[in-house]
Amino acid sequence: MGTRKYIIKTQDCPTSEINQEHLNLKKYTSELNPEQFNAVSTTEGYVLVIAGAGTGKTKTLTYRVSYLIELGIPAWQILLLTFTRRAAQEMMTRAAALGQASCANIQGGTFHAFAHKILRQYAHHIGLNENFTMLDQPDAADVIDLVRTELGFNKKEKRFPKKKTLLQIISAARNKDLPIELILEASYPHFLDYAQEIDTLKKSYDAYKRANHLLDFDDLLFELYRLLTQYPEQGHQITSQLRYIMVDEYQDTNLIQARIVGELAKVHQNLMVVGDDAQSIYSFRGANYKNILDFPAQHPDCTIIKLETNYRSTQQILDLTNVLINQAKEKFAKKLISASPVGSELPAIVSAPNEQFQSQFIVQRILECREEGTPLRDIAVLMRNSRDSFGLELELGKANIPYVKYGGQKIVEAAHIKDFVAYLRVLNNPSDIISWNRILQLLDGVGPKTAGALIEWIKQSPTPYQLNQANVSQKYLSSLKALSALFDALNQPDYPLSSISDSLFKYYHPLMKITYPDDFPKREKDMENFLSLIQNYTSLTDLLSDMALDPVDLSAMETIGMHKDEDPVVLSTIHSAKGLEWHTVFLINTLDGILPSRYAVLEPSQLDEELRLMYVALTRAKMELYITYPIVSKHHRDDNFMSNPSRFISNLPEHLYDRLWLVMESSHTRQPGIDGPTAKKQLSDKKPTEMIKNPSDDLPF
DNA sequence: CAGACGACATTTTTT
DNA sequence: ATGTCGTCTG
Numbered sequence: 001m002g003t004r005k006y007i008i009k010t011q012d013c014p015t016s017e018i019n020q021e022h023l024n025l026k027k028y029t030s031e032l033n034p035e036q037f038n039a040v041s042t043t044e045g046y047v048l049v050i051a052g053a054g055t056g057k058t059k060t061l062t063y064r065v066s067y068l069i070e071l072g073i074p075a076w077q078i079l080l081l082t083f084t085r086r087a088a089q090e091m092m093t094r095a096a097a098l099g100q101a102s103c104a105n106i107q108g109g110t111f112h113a114f115a116h117k118i119l120r121q122y123a124h125h126i127g128l129n130e131n132f133t134m135l136d137q138p139d140a141a142d143v144i145d146l147v148r149t150e151l152g153f154n155k156k157e158k159r160f161p162k163k164k165t166l167l168q169i170i171s172a173a174r175n176k177d178l179p180i181e182l183i184l185e186a187s188y189p190h191f192l193d194y195a196q197e198i199d200t201l202k203k204s205y206d207a208y209k210r211a212n213h214l215l216d217f218d219d220l221l222f223e224l225y226r227l228l229t230q231y232p233e234q235g236h237q238i239t240s241q242l243r244y245i246m247v248d249e250y251q252d253t254n255l256i257q258a259r260i261v262g263e264l265a266k267v268h269q270n271l272m273v274v275g276d277d278a279q280s281i282y283s284f285r286g287a288n289y290k291n292i293l294d295f296p297a298q299h300p301d302c303t304i305i306k307l308e309t310n311y312r313s314t315q316q317i318l319d320l321t322n323v324l325i326n327q328a329k330e331k332f333a334k335k336l337i338s339a340s341p342v343g344s345e346l347p348a349i350v351s352a353p354n355e356q357f358q359s360q361f362i363v364q365r366i367l368e369c370r371e372e373g374t375p376l377r378d379i380a381v382l383m384r385n386s387r388d389s390f391g392l393e394l395e396l397g398k399a400n401i402p403y404v405k406y407g408g409q410k411i412v413e414a415a416h417i418k419d420f421v422a423y424l425r426v427l428n429n430p431s432d433i434i435s436w437n438r439i440l441q442l443l444d445g446v447g448p449k450t451a452g453a454l455i456e457w458i459k460q461s462p463t464p465y466q467l468n469q470a471n472v473s474q475k476y477l478s479s480l481k482a483l484s485a486l487f488d489a490l491n492q493p494d495y496p497l498s499s500i501s502d503s504l505f506k507y508y509h510p511l512m513k514i515t516y517p518d519d520f521p522k523r524e525k526d527m528e529n530f531l532s533l534i535q536n537y538t539s540l541t542d543l544l545s546d547m548a549l550d551p552v553d554l555s556a557m558e559t560i561g562m563h564k565d566e567d568p569v570v571l572s573t574i575h576s577a578k579g580l581e582w583h584t585v586f587l588i589n590t591l592d593g594i595l596p597s598r599y600a601v602l603e604p605s606q607l608d609e610e611l612r613l614m615y616v617a618l619t620r621a622k623m624e625l626y627i628t629y630p631i632v633s634k635h636h637r638d639d640n641f642m643s644n645p646s647r648f649i650s651n652l653p654e655h656l657y658d659r660l661w662l663v664m665e666s667s668h669t670r671q672p673g674i675d676g677p678t679a680k681k682q683l684s685d686k687k688p689t690e691m692i693k694n695p696s697d698d699l700p701f
Numbered sequence: 702c703a704g705a706c707g708a709c710a711t712t713t714t715t716t
Numbered sequence: 717a718t719g720t721c722g723t724c725t726g
Binding site: 575 | 702703709710711
């Protein structure tokens with residue numbers, strides 16, 4: 001079957017043909033460098049843009065959107081797929097700011113959000129229930145738990161993997177298109193004995209989801225692909241609208257995403273993918289940077305454009321990062337040249353006696369930066385693991401420095417928030433049995449079995465909210481009555497969302513106190529934040545899909561509200577820092593075993609990914625960069641042990657960085673048995689920590 | 702069958 | 717420091 005372009009001229013956009021008369025070319029030629037302009041103005045055909053860190057990738061995409069709009073392309077014919085919705089939002093706003101307001105109306109978002117939107121629209125065509133329920137990760141793990149219990153796999157003499165691990169294994173198998181066994185071999189060799197069982201579990205999990213109209217994150221992508229490939233008519237309806245497609249962060253797409261992109265672009269064949277193979281950091285999620293390398297082979301006639309001028313970082317920072325990334329086993333054919341003025345300081349590698357000193361150093365340095373005129377929001381502390389910043393967070397709190405944290409557990413994934421949302425979900429869709437299960441088990445005396453029985457009743461009942469009509473023992477009748485009454489009150493037409501959440505809170509608040517007695521106050525605070533966040537929504541459906549697909553912004557809530565007067569410092573996992581930049585960047589806990597993660601050191605390809613991760617972290621810095629590590633770090637058994645700095649930094653040429661040793665105030669706090677650097681520094685002592693630059697060079701490292 | 706208690710292992714990273 | 721699993725009791 002041959003494919004040809006046939007452009008439909010629609011009624012509502014007579015100017016659909018490309019038309020240069022409104023194009024203000026000068027805006028583009030004067031504000032973009034030649035390569036960027038080339039990327040912006042090459043609108044037709046397949047285009048691959050290799051964009052190194054800080055080379056104006058976002059700017060290029062932004063201008064390209066604006067350019068297309070000025071050419072008269074209707075916004076709805078443009079699709080911009082990004083990695084986070086924050087990124088899409090930012091690009092669309094910035095594009096609109098260039099003059100054409102309709103830039104804000106292009107189709108944009110993450111693969112998952114896009115898939116979700118399309119599937120809601122086409123569900124009935126492809127045998128899906130239109131009211132399908134989205135499972136986020138904890139939900140999906142709960143379903144797996146349920147299925148596992150049904151299969152009796154929890155009663156093995158040797159330990160069976162936990163539900164979360166099972167989900168990870170199953171998801172990895174799908175996303176990488178490999179059998180369970182190979183996934184186990186590569187990443188979970190200790191569970192290899194259970195390959196058979198996990199495979200069975202996977203099938204049951206799929207069946208369960210299908211039977212109950214549940215979709216997990218992976219399903220969104222696979223179902224979209226199924227729609228595009230097996231339903232030509234509907235597929236064509238979708239793809240024929242997508243005249244220009246841009247995909248950001250292409251190095252972090254996985255197999256199914258690459259296939260989807262291929263399908264989406266089939267009709268018009270105007271596809272630009274942008275990425276940097278040196279910044280691929282999501283292979284754990286099935287991302288494959290080979291997607292980007294294979295692109296030219298798949299589209300032999302594609303245009304390749306390289307952006308190599310870095311507008312972000314000083315040459316000193318780039319010199320260091322260029323050398324760093326060169327340690328990779330698989331090489332990258334790129335070298336970044338800075339366009340920034342030279343003359344600033346070298347990046348610093350900071351060695352702290354222990355984790356607390358590391359935190360104190362950062363606090364002190366942040367305060368100094370603020371004195372020097374760098375606003376807090378232009379300072380970031382990055383870490384490999386979300387928990388690596390716990391100590392620092394305490395110190396920041398003591399010093400009264402406001403901060404936001406990105407990455408790690410999301411507020412919407414906390415148990416009490418999930419409880420609350422479960423009511424909303426049941427209200428939205430009475431056949432959402434996962435949420436029912438949650439709600440019912442909150443009642444006193446109701447456990448898995450009783451909940452299961454009630455759910456069976458709910459499934460076939462025409463009035464699922466009338467729980468007290470189910471055949472149950474006296475024991476829980478009164479609490480079920482209360483629950484029914486609640487839903488009766490909530491389930492009124494035109495009952496505003498704010499009233500719903502108020503009534504719900506009244507009902508749930510006492511339950512929360514009983515369920516989580518230990519840290520009730522903390523959870524209560526979360527809840528308040530969450531309730532105020534709900535105020536921004538008027539539609540329950542919108543709220544719920546946002547919660548599933550874009551919980552990122554919510555995670556920042558808890559800390560942000562406290563300080564209205566000053567924008568906070570940013571704490572972020574490296575993964576969540578992707579695409580962002582700051583004046584000053586600290587990378588903390590740069591220890592071997594943490595970055596690189598100790599789970600990655602055995603496998604060269606995984607080690608390379610850790611290296612790229614560090615590369616991403618360091619290239620976020622514009623002017624100042626500090627790489628810090630504690631010499632003594634706590635292991636989870638509470639004995640201290642000596643720790644080595646990351647292998648990635650121990651071989652860097654010395655002329656590329658300054659070394660700072662932090663000095664302790666007095667020697668009695670030192671741990672006995674620690675030799676090396678700390679022994680050297682008794683010189684000083686007024687401030688708790690003090691920096692010494694490049695001390696005598698016989699220091700061990 | 703639910704809930705409490707104690708033992709145990711267990712760590713990335715995100716849509 | 718945490719969450720999860722297994723066991724015991726009412």
